[in-house]
Amino acid sequence: MAVACLCLPWGPVRGEDDPAAQWLTIYGWIQTADRLAGAGQWPLALGSYLEADRQIRALAAAHPGFEPRMIAYRSEALAATIADTEARLTTDEHEVMMKYLDFIESLELGEAQRYANEYEAAYATLGMAMALLEEIIGNKPAEFREAVASQHARLESSLTWLDSQINFTAMTRPGVVTGDDIDWGTTRFVKAGDLPSGQEGVPVTAALFPGVPASNARVPPGDAATGETTVVETEEDSPAERDKPGGPARFRMSSRQSEAPARP
DSSP states (O other): OOOOOOOOSOOSOOOTTOHHHHHHHHHHHHHHHHHHHHTTOHHHHHHHHHHHHHHHHHHHHHOTTSSHHHHHHHHHHHHHHHHHHHTTOOHHHHHHHHHHHHHHHHHHHHHHHHHTTOHHHHHHHHHHHHHHHHHHHTTOOHHHHHHTHHHHHHHHHHHHHHHHHHHHHHHHSOOOOOSSSOOTTSOOOOOGGGSOOOOTTBOOOGGGSTTSOGGGOOBOOOOTTTOOOOOOOOGGGSHHHHHSTTOOOOOOSOTTSSOOOOOO
């Protein structure tokens, strides 16, 4: 039996407060149900008719002034069609129809979450819808699988898109510093209290002062208030020693060693 391709009643734009947009969704479910009925897929057809009926009642309650004559006509026609379709179902098919209604509910909720930019919630809800759909078609003939093939493909597409959005958001989210109280992502000025206090006799490695023998330098006690430490000259650091030719290069470690020269 040839199976008509389903036209899904949900698309890229949803207008939850727009009665015209809601009517387009309802009409899409009616068309889907008619195609499924024409293919002899009565459980799926009945589920689609019931969803259209549920939505048309909600539309009439929320927007009583929107096309009242058209809404009344469609409501009466749906009631008759639902009664006729339900009479065709066996007990097993009725159970399939109930699962299909659960699928439709998850599908509608997931799509609403998606277009509200609730990507993680939409991914979870549409994942549930996919699980329900796969359960429905698990032990059914090929014609049944073909009847829901387009719905399955659209669900896969939505889940793939949502997954990419969730991963992109996670990669672009600013990092959060955890663990210690230091924010390493900002400039931090070193305070006097952050420096180690000076101690008598602490050795200074020659690697820190090129050209200065380590034995010629010692570190006096630091200023506890400021944390400043200066290198003190020894006898070998006297001006006479510094002026000898070939002597090691010297440099001042602190501007507090002597007064600044007066301006000429």
